Amino acid sequence: MAKLKNPRGLEDSQVMKMSYWKILSILLLVYTVTGGFLMEVPRLAIVNETIRSLYFHVPMWFGMVVMFLTSTLYAVRYLKKPGAYFDIISVEFANTGLIFGFLGIVTGMIWANYTWGTPWHGDPKQNGAAVALLIYCAYFVLRGSLENSEQRARLSAVYNIFAFAAMIPLIFIIPRLTSSMHPGSGGNPGFNTYDLDRNMRMVFYPAVIGWILLGVWIATVRIRLRNIEDKILELEYEKNH
């Protein structure tokens, strides 16, 4: 993310560069969609063909956690060295994380409707995900209710870190204690215990990387947009005064 280091360089930030990782993201996602729909999957009872949702549903959670984690890390950097730039990065990663979380919930509900019978099952992981979304919605409500921009950045950074810390037990520890209808529960809920066969892994891992890269891409585009908007405001202010 070398590009992000240039706070006010409009020339650099106006030009959208086609870096290698963006090309990689496109290629991986094209592969995910074609491979995900066409390649051989294990025939399991009940799950049947819906097992293909794995390539779209599960990477959303990986993406969400990565986005929220990045957002929190930039909140820490903001508190250490206040500057509007870190605040913008933190907000936009939280925004992207919310989109991923929302898509994860929706794809999960569609999948659950076919395999578990109802879209919402009160499963501990569903609830944990809902709480994660609530926390970041509250984050945006908090930002909306503070007028001073410096205070808004600082208080929301504090809430971001605090809420992320409070979220850790909820989405990483409690689901391991309680039984769940998700695969691999009653132990490690990560993907290692999924009984993925070799074919599925060949699509699943690239899918995870592809979706995460796409998330970073969305966030950087939005950050660039915000920087340009700020720059325009600044120029207009200078012109009028």
Place this chain on the structure above:
Amino acid sequence: MKELFLLQVRLEIRKKSVVISLVLYLLSLVFINYVSLGPLNVSSLPGVWSAVFWLTLLSTVVNTIAKSFTAERSGASIYLYSLVDPAELIISKILYGFLLCGGICAAGFLFFATLLSNPIQDMPLFALTLVLASFGFSASLSLLAAIAAKTNNGSVIMAVLSFPVVIGILLMAIKVTKNCIDGLERSASVDELVTLGAINLLVSAVSYLLFPYIWRS
């Protein structure tokens, strides 16, 4: 720090109306529960008793802690707090909040036992849960109260910010309480209690680290 803690206790006792209003708030909530759940014979439904008990406590506690910073926006206390170290201030706030929450939990249980019923079989374990949960509430809500006090619609923001954060504590407490009602063996609740303790440690450590950044303004 000890002085700060004592000062808050003294201030609170001087403002008797606040304490009385809290007790009344709690009592009315329990009474509403009694009126709405009375016909259901709650003692035969352990899950309901436990959930209603903790929800009542939650709303009382959120309201209590929410005012721990709003009351100090004006007046001489601002001057006082400009003299002390913010880390000491948050510790004394958390400890004082712990005292208040503990009192509310005890009073809430008393009201519940008299008006609804007392289905708890394992009292010592239940008391431990109350203590752990009060500390958790106090540690997590004090920092959020300081944030909410800076906004212009503090009480709504306080609720929005705090509910997702305390869900973890609430889930664990409800579960252990249900175990206490069912009279399960204590080994069945160890996991939950350890998690509750871990949440407490985590939340108070993070509050301690982050509070100076809020206090700077």
